[in-house]
Amino acid sequence: MSARTLGGRARVLGDDINTDYLISSRRKKESLDPRVLRRYLLEDVDPGFAQSVMDGDVLVAGKNFGCGSAMEVAVTVVLGAGIRAVVARSYSRTYWRNALNNGLLVLVADTSSIAEGDALQVCLDRPAPELRVISQLSRRIACEAMPAFMLTMREAGGLVPYLRQHGKLA
Numbered sequence: 477m478s479a480r481t482l483g484g485r486a487r488v489l490g491d492d493i494n495t496d497y498l499i500s501s502r503r504k505k506e507s508l509d510p511r512v513l514r515r516y517l518l519e520d521v522d523p524g525f526a527q528s529v530m531d532g533d534v535l536v537a538g539k540n541f542g543c544g545s546a547m548e549v550a551v552t553v554v555l556g557a558g559i560r561a562v563v564a565r566s567y568s569r570t571y572w573r574n575a576l577n578n579g580l581l582v583l584v585a586d587t588s589s590i591a592e593g594d595a596l597q598v599c600l601d602r603p604a605p606e607l608r609v610i611s612q613l614s615r616r617i618a619c620e621a622m623p624a625f626m627l628t629m630r631e632a633g634g635l636v637p638y639l640r641q642h643g644k645l646a
Contacts, residue, residue, distance in 0.1 A: 480601050480631075482561050482581065483610075484532035486594040487525075489518075493537050494544030495571065497521050499553040501545065508549065510556025517557045531558030534598070536590045538564065542571020551578045561598055563587055563607060563619070576626055579634035583607065584620040600627055 495501075503516045517526040535541075535554065541564035542550060551574045554562065561581040565588075575582040583598065583605055590596070595610040604621035608614055625645075632638040639645070 480627075481597065481599055482532070482534070483595070483597040484534045484559075484561075485530065486536045486590050486592060486596050486609075487529065487533050487559075488587075488590060488592045489535060489537040489541075491538035491565075492540045492543055495542055495547055495550035496544055498542070498550040499547075501547060503553075504547060504549040508552065510552050512556075513549065513553045514556035514558070517553050526557060529557045529559065533557075533559050534596050535559055535562040536564070536587050536596075537562065538587065539566045541565075541567045542575070543568040546570035546574070548574050548578070551575050551580050555580055563590075563596075563598075576629065577635040579630050579632070579637070581630050583622075585617050587617075589615075589617075 497518060497520065499513060499516050500520055507513060515526050517529065519526060541562060555578060563583045563585050565586065566584060567582055572582050585607055590609060594612065597608040597610055599606045605619040607617040607619055629635060629638045632641055
């Protein structure tokens with residue numbers, strides 16, 4: 477798949493997944509290395525979750541994903557686990573911004589019909605990204621549009637890599 481298409485298995489969570497659920501704040505004192513942090517993803521909610529994640533999985537959530545504290549490590553742990561996209565009904569503003577700055581794709585869509593384990597494909601080649609649920613006869617779910625600059629920044633790996641490549645914001 478290209479940088480403009482992502483695919484993976486749906487890992488479905490609920491509403492109000494806060495940053496302390498994603499990674500306990502005590503863990504950020506141990507390391508900031510994504511390869512170390514990946515084993516702590518959602519450990520206080522489901523101790524076996526991190527071990528069950530495969531590279532390319534897509535987190536699917538309800539409303540208010542990433543609420544709570546503004547710790548950037550809550551994005552680092554998701555990326556470290558091999559997850560490149562989160563699709564949710566809504567996000568906390570600070571999580572959404574941290575995610576974009578660090579190259580994690582965050583899409584807004586109605587996630588109510590997506591089931592755990594569904595095969596998903598995210599297509600970014602349109603003005604508004606589209607989510608395809610492959611395991612449900614290729615059903616399509618429209619996502620809220622994102623500015624092209626934000627998609628370009630994500631493809632670069634986040635804000636800092638983008639600035640290194642371009643020297644300025646678009």
